[in-house]
Amino acid sequence: MATTDIATRTYDHGFRLDPIVRSLLDTDFYKLLMLQMIRHLYPDVQATFSLINRTRTVRLADTIDEGELRAQLDHARTVRFTRKELIWLAGNSFAGQDRIFAPDFIAWLADFRLPDYELRAVDGQFELRFEGPWTHTTMWEIPALAIVNELRARTAMKGMGRFALDILYARAKARLWSKVERLRALPDLALSDFGTRRRHGFLWQRWCVEALKEGLGDRFIGTSNVLLAMDNDLEAIGTNAHELPMVLAALADSDAAVATAPYRVLEDWRRHYAGNLLVVLPDAFGTTAFLANAPDWVADWTGFRPDSAPPIAGGEEIIAWWRAHGRDPRTKLLIFSDGMDVDTIEQTYRHFAGRVRMSFGWGTNLTNDFRGCAPDGASGLEPISLVAKVTSANGRPAVKLSDNPAKATGDPAEIARYLRIFGAAGRVTADVSV
Amino acid sequence: MATTDIATRTYDHGFRLDPIVRSLLDTDFYKLLMLQMIRHLYPDVQATFSLINRTRTVRLADTIDEGELRAQLDHARTVRFTRKELIWLAGNSFAGQDRIFAPDFIAWLADFRLPDYELRAVDGQFELRFEGPWTHTTMWEIPALAIVNELRARTAMKGMGRFALDILYARAKARLWSKVERLRALPDLALSDFGTRRRHGFLWQRWCVEALKEGLGDRFIGTSNVLLAMDNDLEAIGTNAHELPMVLAALADSDAAVATAPYRVLEDWRRHYAGNLLVVLPDAFGTTAFLANAPDWVADWTGFRPDSAPPIAGGEEIIAWWRAHGRDPRTKLLIFSDGMDVDTIEQTYRHFAGRVRMSFGWGTNLTNDFRGCAPDGASGLEPISLVAKVTSANGRPAVKLSDNPAKATGDPAEIARYLRIFGAAGRVTADVSV
Numbered sequence: 001m002a003t004t005d006i007a008t009r010t011y012d013h014g015f016r017l018d019p020i021v022r023s024l025l026d027t028d029f030y031k032l033l034m035l036q037m038i039r040h041l042y043p044d045v046q047a048t049f050s051l052i053n054r055t056r057t058v059r060l061a062d063t064i065d066e067g068e069l070r071a072q073l074d075h076a077r078t079v080r081f082t083r084k085e086l087i088w089l090a091g092n093s094f095a096g097q098d099r100i101f102a103p104d105f106i107a108w109l110a111d112f113r114l115p116d117y118e119l120r121a122v123d124g125q126f127e128l129r130f131e132g133p134w135t136h137t138t139m140w141e142i143p144a145l146a147i148v149n150e151l152r153a154r155t156a157m158k159g160m161g162r163f164a165l166d167i168l169y170a171r172a173k174a175r176l177w178s179k180v181e182r183l184r185a186l187p188d189l190a191l192s193d194f195g196t197r198r199r200h201g202f203l204w205q206r207w208c209v210e211a212l213k214e215g216l217g218d219r220f221i222g223t224s225n226v227l228l229a230m231d232n233d234l235e236a237i238g239t240n241a242h243e244l245p246m247v248l249a250a251l252a253d254s255d256a257a258v259a260t261a262p263y264r265v266l267e268d269w270r271r272h273y274a275g276n277l278l279v280v281l282p283d284a285f286g287t288t289a290f291l292a293n294a295p296d297w298v299a300d301w302t303g304f305r306p307d308s309a310p311p312i313a314g315g316e317e318i319i320a321w322w323r324a325h326g327r328d329p330r331t332k333l334l335i336f337s338d339g340m341d342v343d344t345i346e347q348t349y350r351h352f353a354g355r356v357r358m359s360f361g362w363g364t365n366l367t368n369d370f371r372g373c374a375p376d377g378a379s380g381l382e383p384i385s386l387v388a389k390v391t392s393a394n395g396r397p398a399v400k401l402s403d404n405p406a407k408a409t410g411d412p413a414e415i416a417r418y419l420r421i422f423g424a425a426g427r428v429t430a431d432v433s434v
Numbered sequence: 435m436a437t438t439d440i441a442t443r444t445y446d447h448g449f450r451l452d453p454i455v456r457s458l459l460d461t462d463f464y465k466l467l468m469l470q471m472i473r474h475l476y477p478d479v480q481a482t483f484s485l486i487n488r489t490r491t492v493r494l495a496d497t498i499d500e501g502e503l504r505a506q507l508d509h510a511r512t513v514r515f516t517r518k519e520l521i522w523l524a525g526n527s528f529a530g531q532d533r534i535f536a537p538d539f540i541a542w543l544a545d546f547r548l549p550d551y552e553l554r555a556v557d558g559q560f561e562l563r564f565e566g567p568w569t570h571t572t573m574w575e576i577p578a579l580a581i582v583n584e585l586r587a588r589t590a591m592k593g594m595g596r597f598a599l600d601i602l603y604a605r606a607k608a609r610l611w612s613k614v615e616r617l618r619a620l621p622d623l624a625l626s627d628f629g630t631r632r633r634h635g636f637l638w639q640r641w642c643v644e645a646l647k648e649g650l651g652d653r654f655i656g657t658s659n660v661l662l663a664m665d666n667d668l669e670a671i672g673t674n675a676h677e678l679p680m681v682l683a684a685l686a687d688s689d690a691a692v693a694t695a696p697y698r699v700l701e702d703w704r705r706h707y708a709g710n711l712l713v714v715l716p717d718a719f720g721t722t723a724f725l726a727n728a729p730d731w732v733a734d735w736t737g738f739r740p741d742s743a744p745p746i747a748g749g750e751e752i753i754a755w756w757r758a759h760g761r762d763p764r765t766k767l768l769i770f771s772d773g774m775d776v777d778t779i780e781q782t783y784r785h786f787a788g789r790v791r792m793s794f795g796w797g798t799n800l801t802n803d804f805r806g807c808a809p810d811g812a813s814g815l816e817p818i819s820l821v822a823k824v825t826s827a828n829g830r831p832a833v834k835l836s837d838n839p840a841k842a843t844g845d846p847a848e849i850a851r852y853l854r855i856f857g858a859a860g861r862v863t864a865d866v867s868v
Contacts, residue, residue: 005439163648170607177601177809214597215809375611375649 006203007165010157020150020202021076024112025085025227027142028196030238032226036105037272039135047134047247049141050391051126051148052409054432055384059124063380064151066121072147077114086110088230097276114140134393138243141388145197148386149368153200156380164375171373176208179342180215186349190359191216192237193223194337195367198383198434205367221359239277240269242400243390245284250393255421262290266298278302279335285401285418287314288426291321299325303333303357309403310430311336311348317426319356329356337361339434364434383434406432440637441599444591454584454636455510458546459519459661461576462630464672466660470539471706473569481568481681483575484825485560485582486843488866489818493558497814498585500555506581511548520544522664531710548574572677575822579631582820583802587634590814598809605807610642613776614649620783624793625650626671627657628771629801632817632868639801655793673711674703676834677824679718684827689855696724700732712736713769719835719852721748722860725755733759737767737791743837744864745770745782751860753790763790771795773868798868819866840866
């Protein structure tokens with residue numbers, strides 16, 4: 001394992017030693033799975049991704065130096081997949097399957113680089129957009145978020161002395177370990193790291209992943225971060241994301257075609273991955289609407305990832321739907337990944353124990369919990385709710401409704417149209433802290 | 435400041451990189467002050483120091499490898515004062531006074547080395563004795579204790595992986611810093627490090643001292659560790675210890691001479707240091723007896739260091755004595771140094787605020803508080819009550835009664851004789867945890 005003293009390294013942070021993006025594998029695994037399918041089925045679709053800061057009170061452009069942000073984004077554009085990385089992608093098995101990435105896809109990745117970006121500061125926030133082929137812009141989501149989040153943390157730490165940093169990381173390590181000790185009490189826990197996008201920093205996420213591997217053993221089933229999976233011999237975790245139904249709905253020529261887009265995505269996915277990786281993400285336009293209109297074959301899929309409903313209510317809704325379709329929930333899987341932390345993991349685990357298979361994707365509260373850790377009470381280290389969403393496809397606006405109206409994205413008029421198509425049943429507004 | 439990653443360094447602990455004793459200045463300042471006086475006034479006295487483990491339940495010889503202990507003791511005997519160290523001793527001012535160490539003493543130190551030792555394991559404990567001239571055996575007290583304590587900690591950590599060590603030190607750092615934050619709330623605090631002898635390890639004590647310097651600023655008035663004082667530009671703190679009255683009482687030819695030994699020590703001290711460093715250590719044979727028979731001039735000294743009575747009761751007894759002798763306690767100093775930790779420091783500080791000047795010597799609970807920090811619950815890191823006491827002088831048994839019978843040392847018959855001479859008034863048995 002790595003033996004980096006993070007406090008010292010943070011004190012010494014230099015661009016050459018620690019650029020924020022060090023590898024194109026430093027991204028979520030689902031991006032590569034989706035990318036392969038997008039390249040196969042939608043090679044000509046143009047998609048725009050945009051940075052959205054849902055924590056408006058944090059004025060990012062007043063905090064982060066725009067020149068430094070450009071330097072990190074520019075650096076990321078110089079990074080290529082290395083030979084070692086491509087050999088590993090080709091030779092490793094993922095989700096129990098060999099050769100999940102086809103040789104022509106691996107060959108195509110060898111020439112891949114991140115496309116250009118547009119950046120400007122408007123009213124204290126950054127407008128950061130990535131326009132171009134979906135096959136390229138999709139790959140900006142994770143590095144763009146990681147760069148902005150880590151740059152924000154680095155800015156907050158810039159004035160801190162060597163000693164304050166030492167205490168900061170000591171406290172954060174002690175806190176994470178106390179979480180690990182609580183999680184160890186859950187005998188059948190299956191937990192993975194989903195914290196790449198909103199991490200405090202790369203070195204810190206690496207430490208967190210090593211901590212979970214050490215502390216949870218088999219209960220730590222892997223990480224969504226492909227680079228950390230490779231470097232630590234862990235399972236790369238992930239399937240698909242909201243951008244698939246969002247783009248397909250945006251491309252649809254009629255309201256009826258918008259309504260069926262979520263199911264066409266699943267058909268694409270099942271065909272493309274030959275019946276593997278069958279996890280449904282039901283909430284892009286509301287889980288209740290999704291379930292009400294879902295074909296029966298959706299109930300044959302391995303499981304669901306409720307990503308914006310409250311975990312217990314969302315899980316119960318899906319379990320009821322499986323029962324209504326004559327399936328035994330005990331053979332099914334629920335993956336909880338929306339703003340989880342130890343308290344909610346424990347509650348959810350205990351609530352569903354024995355009734356359904358469960359796994360937990362632990363994100364921001366794993367890799368960016370520095371609340372109250374700075375010895376001088378420095379601000380700027382609390383996590384914010386920053387996302388990078390597809391906002392248009394082939395020039396048409398893209399929308400996400402979500403189960404939580406606070407997580408909706410898109411043009412208000414277009415959101416209203418989608419609400420007419422899908423209805424608002426089951427949507428409940430809740431605070432979005434991360 | 436140092437930027438050692440202690441966890442990594444502990445993992446890598448090798449004899450050549452990290453012998454336990456690195457310098458003869460790695461001792462308590464009072465040893466040098468006493469040594470200069472002993473050499474001047476008692477150059478021919480032979481004194482034996484012996485290791486005494488008051489925590490009998492910890493069987494040191496079953497834990498620590500005797501060969502490793504011998505290797506560390508042998509190594510310490512090879513260490514000499516360096517030229518840099520002697521120049522600093524000669525050129526620095528101590529307690530506001532220049533040239534406290536005479537040139538002939540400095541020249542004598544240049545040739546100093548620790549004398550031989552006798553070591554054997556008996557019934558699970560080490561019998562470790564230092565026999566020879568008082569001018570040499572006295573210098574073993576602190577390095578011998580530091581060696582045994584650190585070797586015990588190293589043994590406990592031997593099986594721990596890199597990661598467990600990382601958590602261990604993260605927790606210990608986080609804990610110390612939370613203590614620092616509590617102590618910061620005491621506006622007129624004057625606190626010094628007295629933790630050399632029972633420290634977890636040298637690197638850890640160095641970190642603790644740097645933490646107090648950073649976190650407490652002027653409220654951290656210095657360290658008893660001469661090496662750390664030199665390296666961190668801190669005041670070296672200390673005056674004298676129990677061995678002075680213990681040896682003088684042992685050498686006395688009559689019970690009457692035993693009874694006056696504590697006051698003859700003070701006369702020696704005052705003359706030798708020209709009226710500086712006037713701190714009384716009253717408890718060698720019981721504070722109550724000491725005060726009852728003390729000449730009036732003792733009340734002219736700067737202050738007292740109650741070292742075995744409960745701090746509040748012990749302080750009140752001394753304040754009442756000052757008042758009875760017509761002195762204003764507000765001009766006087768009490769130095770509390772017996773097993774203090776944040777709770778007792780806060781209580782004592784608040785109790786005496788405005789009534790007397792105070793300072794706190796923080797020892798074992800500063801430099802060796804790893805209770806509950808090991809992630810696997812490993813034992814062997816909790817501090818024990820280990821001392822190295824003078825046990826005979828010129829072949830006569832030496833005794834300490836103390837205000838706490840649990841801290842008495844010496845031959846039982848001789849203790850009984852001393853109790854007849856001094857009485858047992860005011861002595862209260864209390865647990866000795868450190």
